[in-house]
Amino acid sequence: MNKFQLPELPYAYEALEPYFDQETMRIHHQRHHQAYVDNLNRAVEGTAAADIDLLDILTKVSQYSPAIRNNAGGHYNHSLFWQLLSGKPQVEPKGKLVDEINAAFGSLDELKSGIKNAGLGQFGSGWAWLYVKHNGALGIVATPNQDNPLMDTQLTSRGVPILGVDVWEHAYYLKYQNRRADYLEAFWSVLDWSAVEKKYEEVINTLV
Numbered sequence: 001m002n003k004f005q006l007p008e009l010p011y012a013y014e015a016l017e018p019y020f021d022q023e024t025m026r027i028h029h030q031r032h033h034q035a036y037v038d039n040l041n042r043a044v045e046g047t048a049a050a051d052i053d054l055l056d057i058l059t060k061v062s063q064y065s066p067a068i069r070n071n072a073g074g075h076y077n078h079s080l081f082w083q084l085l086s087g088k089p090q091v092e093p094k095g096k097l098v099d100e101i102n103a104a105f106g107s108l109d110e111l112k113s114g115i116k117n118a119g120l121g122q123f124g125s126g127w128a129w130l131y132v133k134h135n136g137a138l139g140i141v142a143t144p145n146q147d148n149p150l151m152d153t154q155l156t157s158r159g160v161p162i163l164g165v166d167v168w169e170h171a172y173y174l175k176y177q178n179r180r181a182d183y184l185e186a187f188w189s190v191l192d193w194s195a196v197e198k199k200y201e202e203v204i205n206t207l208v
């Protein structure tokens with residue numbers, strides 16, 4: 001049995017319509033994410049990474065091959081992304097997460113602008129992230145390819161991602177073509193803030 005497996009989506013492919021279309025969701029999950037999983041299983045075979053879990057691979061990714069870096073990142077990033085989305089009516093965040101967002105960025109709208117600008121400013125493929133720094137503060141960063149803030153190759157903005165948006169063209173091209181800004185706007189309509197809050201709580205509980 002392969003070490004890494006494609007996780008099932010916690011909703012139907014059409015659940016995020018009309019913001020994320022079902023064909024994009026199906027191809028993104030069944031082909032793109034599956035390819036990262038398959039390539040990661042091949043890449044770790046016979047290496048020191050074969051017996052190490054995904055988080056440990058990512059936090060020490062500089063020790064491994066580019067194939068492991070790209071595909072471990074691809075598997076982790078997409079697994080997180082799917083968990084953050086929902087077709088349910090969206091409820092804005094509350095409590096400690098909002099306090100931290102206000103402290104770091106001024107307001108929720110400023111955070112949304114920051115993520116949008118990070119996503120638009122990422123040349124070519126990559127991700128825009130909201131992440132928790134090691135001192136507990138929040139930060140925004142964009143990373144190229146399938147990198148993420150967990151990686152030890154991320155020299156100035158390391159931490160744990162709690163919100164990520166995929167800005168590879170495969171995430172939006174069928175519906176939005178070259179309009180990455182429209183896709184990044186639509187993202188807020190399918191973002192499940194309760195999933196972000198849950199992730200945030202998990203992360204800060206490991207810091208104390």
Ligand SMILES: [Fe+2]
Nearest residue numbers: 032166168171
């Ligand atoms: Fe993707």
